[in-house]
Amino acid sequence: MKEIQKINIIGTGNVATHLALAFISGGKEVVKVYGRNIRRASGLAKKCNASPTSNITEIANSADIIVIAVSDDALGEIVDKLPIGDTITVHTSGSVSMDILKPLGDNFGVFYPLQTFSKNRDINFKEVPLCLEASSLKNLEKLKGLAISLTDNIYFINSDQRKKLHLAAVFACNFPNFLYSIAEGLLEVNGLSFEMMKPLIIETAEKAKAISPLKAQTGPAFRNDKKIIDKHIQMLSENDDFLEVYELLSKQIIGLKGTKHK
Amino acid sequence: MKEIQKINIIGTGNVATHLALAFISGGKEVVKVYGRNIRRASGLAKKCNASPTSNITEIANSADIIVIAVSDDALGEIVDKLPIGDTITVHTSGSVSMDILKPLGDNFGVFYPLQTFSKNRDINFKEVPLCLEASSLKNLEKLKGLAISLTDNIYFINSDQRKKLHLAAVFACNFPNFLYSIAEGLLEVNGLSFEMMKPLIIETAEKAKAISPLKAQTGPAFRNDKKIIDKHIQMLSENDDFLEVYELLSKQIIGLKGTKHK
Incomplete structure (x- = not known):
């Protein structure tokens, strides 16, 4: 199974930023950062040596995973705009069911870091509990491979438990x-x-x-x-x-x- | 002004125990430990190389300070039993006014460590805020001298603020x-x-x-x-x-x- 190496990120807030930087520390590559506001996308992209975009269709096929790290309210809108595809897509929310991603295809899941993130505060990601859920065992294995590069604290829990x-x-x-x-x-x-x-x-x-x-x-x-x-x-x-x-x-x-x- | 070196402790609970051990770490001597229950007094006295007693009159004149570290409810009873004397006497309570000690003489004060103490948990006393109050400036200086041997965090606050x-x-x-x-x-x-x-x-x-x-x-x-x-x-x-x-x-x-x- 191909390991996740290239990551596209949707979102420019605290969770998006901390995750993106943790991915890079874990040896992964952040390829694109999407934000409605191109200036904010550019800000985060610069930190990750990635390309910024405010065109969501560009996000779809250029990475091994799409990580949606936006507010719960914005999540539905993102799902509506994202084209259907094969790329595994995850959200990072603690309170939204995994099934919100069903319209995007067969490969989806949840990648929920249980931590409070703030600007200007470094987080030791190795200790952050990461809660994983996926649409198939194969996808769960993929997410686990990615999670291992970030933290020693991995949990497999379903949407209801989350x-x-x-x-x-x-x-x-x-x-x-x-x-x-x-x-x-x-x-x-x-x-x-x-x-x-x-x-x-x-x-x-x-x-x-x-x-x-x-x-x-x-x-x-x-x-x-x-x-x-x-x-x-x-x-x-x-x-x-x-x-x-x-x-x-x-x-x-x-x-x-x-x-x-x- | 004579520095406080010898300490008598009234009480055998968490605050009494943590304070006694901190005094010893700070180079002071715990002379006597009073407890209504002689077995508990012996337990703490042993840890401090002190003598246990359940006779409160023994506490009065054998040290430079008497530290009362008992529950708020027991404090009044202790004050009733303690003989009047010259030895500076302090309580360690956050919620009782200093004046409860007035019946004991002219030299009294408060030595309140703002921390939650539990059995079997070590506390780094150097970081514990110690709140001091005394019946005279001279006594306050004495308490300050003792406090410095325990912590870098000393505050001078009155009963109302406490x-x-x-x-x-x-x-x-x-x-x-x-x-x-x-x-x-x-x-x-x-x-x-x-x-x-x-x-x-x-x-x-x-x-x-x-x-x-x-x-x-x-x-x-x-x-x-x-x-x-x-x-x-x-x-x-x-x-x-x-x-x-x-x-x-x-x-x-x-x-x-x-x-x-x-």
């Missing part, structure tokens, strides 16, 4: 980050630096790596320490939003006590 | 950990390993170290992606608790959009 994974990721990433921003807000109004909070945030995350979070749970709510909880509620009395979050999460953490620790 | 800091820590530590446990639960019922989620959790925490969390916010709620949010709500329809958390946090994150990014 959606659940994506939902769990919202709880493990987007929501904790929002809570950090609440902590930042509380410190700021009291003349305290968010800097102080950073070792605690890192240790809490590191602990979740080492111990089941259910076992690692601490805090006034977990101890059902009503005196402190009441003091906290009083301190939050001027911020309804923060108070609502505090009360709901505390209530549920108090309820954990009976939960069986693994 | 309470706010402790509240912020609940948002930055206890609550994110609870959300990790929800993610773990969601993965488990879908036959997926929590292992997959760990690089994302670490990167989210690392990102908060590098960028303001408000700037780092991503996810369907931040994009106000109603299609995905609705799908997620559907997936959570069988778990009222998880659903309640999802809806509240998503609602508030959607509201962030207008917030000024720093």
Whole structure:
């Protein structure tokens, strides 16, 4: 089976950029980068020594794989525009079924990196979990070959599991980050630096790596320490939003006590 | 001014243990360890080459400082039992005012390490923020001298700020950990390993170290992606608790959009 070597990328955002650079680090070649906005396509293409294009038909037959790394909303539009072909085509979304790619032919799949990507932040791709799914075993093998060049963390999961994974990721990433921003807000109004909070945030995350979070749970709510909880509620009395979050999460953490620790 | 060298510790829990070991690493001497339970006191004393005691009057005059590292609830009881004296006495609580120690004499303060401590987890104390407060400038200088032997992160904050800091820590530590446990639960019922989620959790925490969390916010709620949010709500329809958390946090994150990014 021919190994995937040449890659065309659709998209110019964070996922497209991080993936493209990881492919190159893995010894692959990025041939073309498509973007609606040719300037953004040129920007990414330059970083990958590839050609930029804003003509999607150019993407179809010049590589071993087409990787669509666009927002979920734009995905349908891309599928409508891409010509049917033999080139295996994958999307990178956590929340869209693989079947959205069916109109493109027989060879398709999903190449979902479970990570939060930002501009100006390097990611060690070797540790990024890559979730693969494909329209056939042969295609899955191909994707696996490509994935191995990027990461040691490969998972084979179906569309339904991937959606659940994506939902769990919202709880493990987007929501904790929002809570950090609440902590930042509380410190700021009291003349305290968010800097102080950073070792605690890192240790809490590191602990979740080492111990089941259910076992690692601490805090006034977990101890059902009503005196402190009441003091906290009083301190939050001027911020309804923060108070609502505090009360709901505390209530549920108090309820954990009976939960069986693994 | 005489430097603090000899330390008596009241308490045998996680904070007492981590502090005692950090003192020793910092070249200090732990003389006595008090615990109501003499077996627990002996356990910690052995680790520090100290003498255990369950007689609190023995603690009063044999060291340069008495460090009370017990739960907030037990603190009042300890203060009632401790004889009045000249030895500077500190507590280690984030949520109790310094003034609880006033009955013990003129020399007292707070020595609050802002970190989550667990059994069997080593902490690099050099990075732990230590929050100091004292009954006089002279005592504050003494505490600073002791703190320097432990950490590079020293803060001088008053009781009121410390309470706010402790509240912020609940948002930055206890609550994110609870959300990790929800993610773990969601993965488990879908036959997926929590292992997959760990690089994302670490990167989210690392990102908060590098960028303001408000700037780092991503996810369907931040994009106000109603299609995905609705799908997620559907997936959570069988778990009222998880659903309640999802809806509240998503609602508030959607509201962030207008917030000024720093």
